[in-house]
Amino acid sequence: MPAPVRESTVRDTSPMRISARVDYAVRAALHLAAARQDAPIKAEAIAEAQDIPHKFLEGILNDMRRGGLVTSQRGGNGGYRLARAAGAITVADIIRTVDGPLVSVRGVRPPELSYDGPARTLLPLWIALRANVREILEGVSLEDIASDALPSGVADLADDPAAWDNP
Amino acid sequence: MPAPVRESTVRDTSPMRISARVDYAVRAALHLAAARQDAPIKAEAIAEAQDIPHKFLEGILNDMRRGGLVTSQRGGNGGYRLARAAGAITVADIIRTVDGPLVSVRGVRPPELSYDGPARTLLPLWIALRANVREILEGVSLEDIASDALPSGVADLADDPAAWDNP
DNA sequence: CACTATTCCCACCAATCTCATAGGGAAGAT
DNA sequence: ATCTTCCCTATGAGATTGGTGGGAATAGTG
Known part of the structure; x- marks a missing residue:
């Protein structure tokens, strides 16, 4: 009889995990970037357009306001606007504002780490990884994304069909 | 009088978070890579050398065995060995084995996502990011790290002093 | 054979994080 | 005044993280 196959329970907590918060924040910011700039946009309108839970989005927009990425206006005809031109807000700005540092190892930023023995060269690797992600x-x-014109280096990466395969 | 300053409570869950599991797994594998290959190495010896909680490490080594990265030997004089040459095991192999896919957005891998409206071009961005991380x-x-000879592209990134600054 | 060493397997745990939801207060527009 | 909209706090289920502990299986040794 066949041996019982052991379930290989793969953990799916990716090291590079773009959280819902970040995904929603970027999409909300893109919605603002795409809108005419004279009137503020209501959270509810963004939530509906981008299919984001309304109250959850409110909290995220609030973080972005505290972080200086958007401005808000209360009352009837209120809403949110980008605080700067869409070309002057990067995805890294948004991630750092709503989710903290781009890269960490065991909760601390790479330069704070110290390795010993054969793992000594691990630190430069994490540094290089972070530099690459930052780049x-x-x-x-936001403007690059909204106008569908990613920088050429980035676009080249995305144009490689192999980049779309799951390993 | 000065307005009360509001604490800006920054969240510190980095999007690219190398977990303790991954960090420990890579270090353990490096310890194996650095050792003479004729005798297996005990988990306890690795744990002590690399300052990793022993029982926690056992679980990680077990995952690596299931994933085909190491082999094990029970009983007195038992321990672990790399299953392949150190030059044939990449950091990505280890991460995928102990922590799942390299990159995910809201828990799913980028190609499974679908965006609408001004967020359409977000998908190519995540794909490019993933391609970059993969690269x-x-x-x-493991051999590159253990022999302190990172590939030139990676070494170049780490050699830039700016890469060591926290933003 | 008994004994010891070591991996292997399972269950458990506390703290934290994620992804929300609910309710009401504050401020601005009309 | 009233309505609209942002702003703040509290709550909560479920998963994940980073562990610990107890024993069962397996291999070598006297």
């Missing part, structure tokens, strides 16, 4: 996320603005 | 993590083997 992308700090190099792409 | 680093799939391009660095």
Whole structure:
């Protein structure tokens, strides 16, 4: 008889995990970037357009306001606007505002780490990884995304069909 | 009188978070890579050398065995060995084995996402990000790290002093 | 054979994080 | 005044993280 197959229970907590908060924040910001800039946009309108839970989004917009990325206006005909031009807000800005540092290892930022023995060269690896991630996320603005014109280096990466395969 | 300053409570859950599991797994694998290959190494010896909680490490080594990265031997004089040459095991292999996919957005892998409206071009961005992360993590083997010889592209990134600054 | 060493497997735990929901207060517009 | 909209706090279920502990299986040794 066949041996009982053991379930291989794969953990699916990706090291690079873009949270719902970040995803929603970027999409909300894109919605603001795409809108005409004279009138503020209501949270409810963004929530509906982008299919984001309304109250959850309110909290995120609030964080972005505290972080200086958007401004808000209360009362009838109130809403949110970008605080700066869409070309002057990067994805990294948004991530850092709503979710903290881009890269951490065991909860601390790479430069605070110290390794010993054969793991000594692990630190430069994490540093290089972070530099690489920064290069992308700090190099792409809301305007780049909204106008469908990613910087050429980024666009090249996305144009490689292999990049779309799951491993 | 001065207005009361509101605490800006920053969330510190980095999007790219190398977990303790991954950090420990890579360090353990490096310890194995650095050792002479004829005798297996005990979990306890690795735990002590790399300052990793022993029982926690056992679970991680077990995952790596199931994932085919290491082999194990029970009983007196037992322990662990790398299942392949150190040059044939990449950091990405280890991460995928102990922590799942490299990159995910809201828990799913980028190709499964669908965006609408001004967020349409967000997907290529996440794809490019993932490709970039892959390039680093799939391009660095245990041997590269243990011999302190990162691939030139990676080493270049780490050699830039700006890469060591926290933003 | 008994004994010891070591991996292997399972259950458990506390703290934290994620992704929300609910209710009402504050401020601005009409 | 009234209505609209943002702003704040509290609550909560469920998952994840980073562990710990107890024993069962397996291999070598006297």
